[in-house]
Amino acid sequence: MKLDHAHPGRKYLLYATRKRDMEAMHLPFPRDWTRENFNLPPNWKEIVLAKLDEVRHKYRELQLFLDICVACGACEDKCPFFLGTNDPNNMPVARQELLRGVYRRYFTATGKLLGSLAGGLELTEDLIRDWYTYFYQCSQCRRCAVFCPYGIDTAVFTMAAREILTAIGLTPRSLTESIAKCEAVGNHMGMEPAAFLNTIRFAEDEIKEETGIEVHVPINKKGADVLFIAPSADYFGEPHWYTFKGYLKLFHEIGLDYTMSTYASEGGNFGTWLNYEHMKKLNRKIMQEAQRLGVKWILGGECGHMWRVLHAYMGTMNVNPGFLEEPISPITGTRFQIAGHSKTVHICEFTADLIRHQKLRLDPSRNKQYTVTFSDSCNPARFMGLIEEPRYILRNVCPTFVEIDPSVNRERTMCCTAGGGLLADETLKLRLQAIKPKIDAIGETGANFLAFICAIDKAVYPEYLKHYGLKIQVGGVHELVGNALVMT
Amino acid sequence: MIDLLFLIGDVLPYVTLAVFLGGIIIRTWKWLALPVPTKIMIAPAPLTQPQVAVRLGSELLVFRSLMKADWKLWFGGWLFHVLLGVTVLTHVINIFFPSLWVSAGYGWYEAAGYAGILFAGMVAFLLLRRIVQPGVRYVSKPSDYGLLLLLFSVIFLGDYTRNFSGVDVAAVSTYLQGLISFQPTLPPANLAFLTHLLLAQIFLIYLPFSKIVHFVGWVLAPTRNQRNDARARLHMNPWNPTVDIEPWESYAERYRKQLDELGPGGERR
Numbered sequence: 199m200k201l202d203h204a205h206p207g208r209k210y211l212l213y214a215t216r217k218r219d220m221e222a223m224h225l226p227f228p229r230d231w232t233r234e235n236f237n238l239p240p241n242w243k244e245i246v247l248a249k250l251d252e253v254r255h256k257y258r259e260l261q262l263f264l265d266i267c268v269a270c271g272a273c274e275d276k277c278p279f280f281l282g283t284n285d286p287n288n289m290p291v292a293r294q295e296l297l298r299g300v301y302r303r304y305f306t307a308t309g310k311l312l313g314s315l316a317g318g319l320e321l322t323e324d325l326i327r328d329w330y331t332y333f334y335q336c337s338q339c340r341r342c343a344v345f346c347p348y349g350i351d352t353a354v355f356t357m358a359a360r361e362i363l364t365a366i367g368l369t370p371r372s373l374t375e376s377i378a379k380c381e382a383v384g385n386h387m388g389m390e391p392a393a394f395l396n397t398i399r400f401a402e403d404e405i406k407e408e409t410g411i412e413v414h415v416p417i418n419k420k421g422a423d424v425l426f427i428a429p430s431a432d433y434f435g436e437p438h439w440y441t442f443k444g445y446l447k448l449f450h451e452i453g454l455d456y457t458m459s460t461y462a463s464e465g466g467n468f469g470t471w472l473n474y475e476h477m478k479k480l481n482r483k484i485m486q487e488a489q490r491l492g493v494k495w496i497l498g499g500e501c502g503h504m505w506r507v508l509h510a511y512m513g514t515m516n517v518n519p520g521f522l523e524e525p526i527s528p529i530t531g532t533r534f535q536i537a538g539h540s541k542t543v544h545i546c547e548f549t550a551d552l553i554r555h556q557k558l559r560l561d562p563s564r565n566k567q568y569t570v571t572f573s574d575s576c577n578p579a580r581f582m583g584l585i586e587e588p589r590y591i592l593r594n595v596c597p598t599f600v601e602i603d604p605s606v607n608r609e610r611t612m613c614c615t616a617g618g619g620l621l622a623d624e625t626l627k628l629r630l631q632a633i634k635p636k637i638d639a640i641g642e643t644g645a646n647f648l649a650f651i652c653a654i655d656k657a658v659y660p661e662y663l664k665h666y667g668l669k670i671q672v673g674g675v676h677e678l679v680g681n682a683l684v685m686t
Numbered sequence: 687m688i689d690l691l692f693l694i695g696d697v698l699p700y701v702t703l704a705v706f707l708g709g710i711i712i713r714t715w716k717w718l719a720l721p722v723p724t725k726i727m728i729a730p731a732p733l734t735q736p737q738v739a740v741r742l743g744s745e746l747l748v749f750r751s752l753m754k755a756d757w758k759l760w761f762g763g764w765l766f767h768v769l770l771g772v773t774v775l776t777h778v779i780n781i782f783f784p785s786l787w788v789s790a791g792y793g794w795y796e797a798a799g800y801a802g803i804l805f806a807g808m809v810a811f812l813l814l815r816r817i818v819q820p821g822v823r824y825v826s827k828p829s830d831y832g833l834l835l836l837l838f839s840v841i842f843l844g845d846y847t848r849n850f851s852g853v854d855v856a857a858v859s860t861y862l863q864g865l866i867s868f869q870p871t872l873p874p875a876n877l878a879f880l881t882h883l884l885l886a887q888i889f890l891i892y893l894p895f896s897k898i899v900h901f902v903g904w905v906l907a908p909t910r911n912q913r914n915d916a917r918a919r920l921h922m923n924p925w926n927p928t929v930d931i932e933p934w935e936s937y938a939e940r941y942r943k944q945l946d947e948l949g950p951g952g953e954r955r
Contacts, residue, residue: 199820199821201820201824255720256720256721257720257721257723258718258720258908259722259907259908261717261720262717262906262907265713265717265899266899266900266903266904267897267900268830268898268900269826269827269897270752270763270822271756271821271825272752272756273755274821274825286821286824289821289824289825292824295825307895312829314828315829317827317828317829317830340728344751345751345755345756346755347745347749347751347752347755347763347904348904348907349728350907351909354726390941391944391948391952392947395948415954416955417953418945418953420951420953460945461934461937474723475929478926482929482931486931486933486934510725511724511725511916512917513916513917513919513920513921514725514916514920514921514923515926517920517922535918536918537917537918538919539917539919540917580728580729581729582914583729583730583731585729609730610754
């Protein structure tokens with residue numbers, strides 16, 4: 199494995215958060231700063247050490263992973279950012295060492311005594327610069343953790359480091375802009391209720407034009423069975439829009455009693471990538487809205503990190519969602535026991551169940567112009583283990599389905615490299631390098647339609663494919679469901 | 687000289703035992719005292735506890751994840767740990783059940799000797815890999831090399847003691863029996879044996895403060911030992927913070943005009 203000791207990764211730093219956004223979000227040390235000049239608070243060093251001490255006591259996994267890594271190097275060539283840049287600090291173990299070295303130097307006997315001989319790292323402003331660089335060149339995709347003999351997960355380090363960086367006022371604009379909008383308006387796009395209504399009407403009109411069938415989308419409807427949550431990109435972006443129409447057609451066809459919400463109009467959660475508190479703040483809206491509307495359970499659309507939160511964290515953050523009921527599909531009667539506590543079902547689970555019970559009239563030949571392949575997204579695949587459901591759906595709605603080489607798919611899937619707050623123009627060159635192994639594997643399938651269940655994948659892949667000269671259409675699983683669905 | 691023998695052979699072993707066991711127990715206890723605030727299992731994660739046991743078992747016995755990562759490292763690492771197990775086992779037999787060798791046959795005794803030599807070879811392989819492979823070299827600290835060198839010395843001296851030093855095996859056995867029955871006698875004054883004994887003890891004393899604690903810690907990794915039941919069962923976070931968000935009422939107040947467009951009460955039914 200070739201290393202580039204010039205550290206090309208250091209060229210890519212995310213822009214700084216504006217002072218007014220920091221103030222609006224009540225972030226520490228709101229001030230003018232840039233990625234060139236951090237303008238750190240005078241006591242930053244004490245804050246960093248105090249915060250590091252705090253987080254290592256809050257997360258057993260962090261303390262454990264700080265202690266047990268033997269630096270065997272099993273992870274060295276597993277990170278797309280390393281493969282794309284050859285920057286040694288982008289090897290997962292080296293990324294961890296940026297934090298672990300400080301832990302050793304200031305919190306272990308051997309490190310205090312022997313310093314760098316025992317792997318200790320002096321806490322300097324240059325090191326903080328490296329933290330801000332490399333912990334924002336980790337998309338928390340957790341591919342490395344699949345291969346680690348001890349299950350060490352670099353995302354644990356990345357989340358801890360970002361928590362610490364936030365405490366000294368270092369937060370990138372790519373995250374805070376969206377979080378601030380979501381906290382204030384209800385979604386990352388900053389779309390107010392009138393605009394939300396317009397986009398829904400627009401979708402209804404388009405479906406009418408295409409199918410002649412009038413669908414009606416309830417919004418803020420009290421007493422509906424189901425609250426439907428989707429990432430805002432679905433009703434805003436391309437090619438997400440076609441997936442969004444796919445959902446609406448499906449709900450209409452099966453007669454689902456559901457509602458969307460303007461207040462909780464965002465399924466995505468950029469707070470996840472900043473710290474626990476902001477993640478919980480954004481997620482809380484969904485639960486509070488579900489309670490206010492009096493729905494029975496929550497259905498979530500196609501989104502990656504949204505599902506990391508809904509699957510892994512929501513049940514923990516909202517200890518007692520007792521106002522909800524165990525999700526039961528009103529069409530098939532299936533009880534989703536897997537969501538018995540948090541009462542939140544993934545749309546692929548829901549649709550796969552419909553297909554299995556033959557409740558949908560599907561005409562796969564409507565997708566016959568496509569050779570479809572499916573690229574797993576990090577969070578659904580590695581956090582949820584949601585690997586078979588989307589494939590089951592695709593095999594039922596498309597005549598031709600091909601697989602991507604499993605060495606970069608399924609639970610080993612390569613990240614789109616734009617998750618974790620990296621979805622910003624200033625990282626584009628970096629991402630284009632990092633995505634190459636995955637693009638090569640996608641090209642080898644010969645597919646002309648690339649399906650995802652993640653909004654960020656859908657947002658970035660068209661650009662990647664164009665850059666690499668591949669003529670492949672990008673879309674969602676429920677876009678293809680919508681195509682094949684015979685409406686009555 | 688007798689004082690030194692007494693110190694290395696009869697005092698230090700009890701210090702070593704106390705530091706080693708105490709260190710490992712304190713380490714483990716410190717980990718266990720910390721909360722695991724959320725679910726962070728890595729797919730394909732099992733749904734039931736027996737499946738978790740199977741998953742952990744396959745990690746322990748065949749290093750399943752490492753096998754996926756790098757087959758050369760897997761082979762080296764796995765064989766190294768198997769030989770470590772064999773070495774620990776032969777030491778136990780030597781100390782507690784020396785008669786086993788007689789009933790098992792000389793062939794087994796000889797095989798154990800070759801295993802010991804291969805063991806040193808595997809450490810040399812890991813050391814060489816650390817020096818030669820650029821990625822691993824980049825993240826290697828002096829302490830990483832030091833640990834492997836120490837381990838190599840212990841094993842090399844152990845091999846030498848056993849096969850070439852002409853140490854009185856019966857005397858070693860008597861000495862060790864004395865140690866474990868808390869009636870220590872002086873160890874045989876064989877230089878190779880004494881150096882092996884000393885370095886092995888230094889290794890064991892350092893162990894709880896080093897990365898070698900992975901041999902306990904790996905079981906505790908929530909990424910591997912958690913069930914994939916995050917939505918099915920409540921997982922408690924003891925420090926779960928309460929957060930304040932804007933309630934619907936003030937949101938509705940702010941967007942009243944826009945919400946009225948949706949219908950009465952902001953509802954589009």
